Amino acid sequence: MRITSIESKLYRVPPTIHLQDSIQRISTWEWVITTIETDAGITGTGWTYTLGMGGSAIREIINSYLAPILIGSDPHDVERIWNRCWHELHANGSGGFTTLAIAPIDIALYDILAKKADVPLYKLLGGFRDSIPAYGSGINMHLDGDPLLEHMNEYIERGFRAVKMKIGRENPEEDVERVASVRKLIGPNIKLLLDANQKWTSGDAVRRLSMLEPYDIFWLEEPIIADDIPGHSRLRQSAKTSIALGETLFTRYQFADYIRADAVDIVQADLPRVGGFTEWMKIAKLAESHHLPVAPHFCMELSVHGLCAVPNGLILEDVQGGSLTELGLLAEPYVVRDGVAVPPERAGHGIVFDEKALAAYEVKGSVTGVVPTRV
Ligand SMILES: [Mg+2]
Structure with missing residues (x-):
């Protein structure tokens, strides 16, 4: 061929x-x-x-x-x-x-x-499982009060058992208030993930995370600019919460540096940003060799195959407004149902665009x- x-x-x-x-x-x-x-x-x-x-x-x-x-x-x-x-x-x-x-x-x-x-792509890549839990991921930094709660509640009603919200307001008290209100809404049994999108210095991150930890945070994502590995190491020494990152890293060498520096808990390599499945699988196996889970960033239509291929797949990100289906680009919709993602059955990655x-x-x-x- x-x-x-x-x-x-x-x-x-x-x-x-x-x-x-x-x-x-x-x-x-x-x-x-x-x-x-x-x-x-x-x-x-x-x-x-x-x-x-x-x-x-x-x-x-x-x-x-x-x-x-x-x-x-x-x-x-x-x-x-x-x-x-x-x-x-x-x-x-x-x-x-x-x-x-x-x-x-x-x-x-x-x-x-x-x-x-x-065969479906995840089977060619390794075929470890046939489905993976997903979380509802809101790009909702601008939302407060009822609109924020209504938005997070939509995920719960759709059956998600884990949700993510954006934080990183100028005033730390506003983050605490928003997070506290969401935790109160979802109760103790839904996982709550926070994403600061590289907003803070490592000093800020230590202080901010200590204010948020009472709300049982499953992970804190990208607290510090991705180029600052020592900053993440310092944060991890004081944090009780898992630190997730990787969407702004582009090579397996960067992930290896993070892992060697004991600076990451959850590896979020993004399939297109690292160069596709060839490199992503190496990063997933590097993480597996260090007993770290992978939870790839974005592109759920591809990430579902990676997650179902490897033993250390943790959870799929279903970004609000970020799926190819929501953007109206697919000939057949691909959606997460009841908080669990199942890869398409047809051979290949199974995604067909609407030309x-x-x-x-x-x-x-x-x-x-x-x-x-x-x-
Ligand atoms: Mg993120």
């Missing part, structure tokens, strides 16, 4: 609801979707995303630079292809745009391999009208 064509397209999709955390407001989702065709008649689809910045660069890296190198390759050679792409791009950075551009290719190749094997819906969002040339995300 040989690759006969690789084509990537960029789609800029407006959010369906207001999405805001402690550092940014999402005004546009960008999806770069790559289609790989083979001489065996099997086609694979992969994708990557941004929070509105850089999508056209990723499209061009794939179409202009990587695709010509890879035409004629055997899709089975996922390691060879991943490494070839990574070394070609490495002078531009070890991770980030490098891994974001490799991801759709790698994901499409795994889609092809699972289709050829006629007509996508076409409305395609940007063929340069991107215009960019809105900054930082608040």
